[in-house]
Amino acid sequence: MTVRVLVCDDQALIRTGFATIIDAQPDLEVVGECGDGRAAVELAAQVNPDVVVMDVRMPILDGIEATRLLAGDGVENPVKVLVVTTFNLDEYVYEALRAGASGFLLKDAPPAQLLNGIRTVASGAALLAPEVTRQLVGRYADRIRPARITPADSPLTPRELEVLRLIADGLSNTEIAAALVISQETVKTYVSRILAKLGLRDRVQAVVHAYRHGLVS
Template sequence: MSAETGRTNGEEPRIRVLACDDQALVRAGYATIFSAQPDLEVVGEAGDGIEAVRLAAQLRPDVVVMDIRMPRLDGIEATRRIAGPDATDAIKVLVVTTFNLDEYVFDALRAGASGFLLKDTPPPELIAGIRTVAAGNALLAPEVTRRLVGRFGDRIRHEEAPASRVEDALTALTAREVEVLKRIAEGLSNAEIAAALVISPETVKTYVSRILAKLSLRDRVQAVILAYRIGLATPET
């Protein structure tokens, strides 16, 4: 099997995962769960943030599963270095945390993470989350997104975006795309947006793809942040 592609002769390429957590038992659990899947491969483990950044650069995994509270360098800064705007060839990061760390999760998403799950997430959902992030989609559970928006939407809104960024964002989108972006910022799923706007989920998916492309956004996480920064959405919407 090639270390670069994760492909075994005759097989589809596997999703290469770097597991980062300061608890050896958690890392071992990840390795056991992920390696049992035919399309996942654990290529490395890191017990602190410095090691996570080093191994991410060295191994170039498809997805980094990142804890937040880690020694030497916390998961937020590690995420910023791996997936942030200044990262060279950014790698997708999936943060795994707990509800009582909402603010840390918010900061991790701002740092470049493609999504997050709770540490008590059942293994099938965690595996599905890795596949979702590897496919280039953000993993934002609507109910958790709403929780974060409720707490931090006002904080995002008061971080001024450059005037050119606001103008570009608002003029680039059609009226319907603006409506979809607003719903994304509320934490609605594609199905919920479809029901609210009386359109099909596939049509919503097309709108979301167009919005991300027009605004040069990586995923729904960045779309939520931008919507609040430019004042398109508020905590009361």
């Protein structure tokens, strides 16, 4: 299946470069390009992309607000958003993830990473490696106002809460399986249940949820 991609960046050279790289792949297709967040929201409604490659700092409407409109809570038909940024782990990236983005890349990442990132996000997985997820969310955890919950308040079983805490602690499925002495397939099943019960799209959102609700410190 061909992944439909919308590229949004206010720098024409970068936008064209991304589009050229993406269109050269047999399984990816650029269905639109634009230079600001407002145009991205409007164009996405017309071309129905599977993934939006979104810059952060843009005129008219920045990438954070555009991401919120495309993928945030309450959006009827959310679009997967891959955020790109010039600065590693800057505050805008974290805010974009909270707005609903499924991951992020640096603009100077090799083309192979961009392509892999698009495919990863399109598949419904998080782009961030577990250790990067922990570093990113942990760095800005003090900005989150936890609404602390007890196990009795959570829709998750004790085992699912345990898995969620390990995800938030930066462990991969393989590491979680080893820590809990269970198979990786069982871990995948737990992760799927956690996401479904909490209405989350991927591991990035699961980590943010864990921090926001005081499940990790």
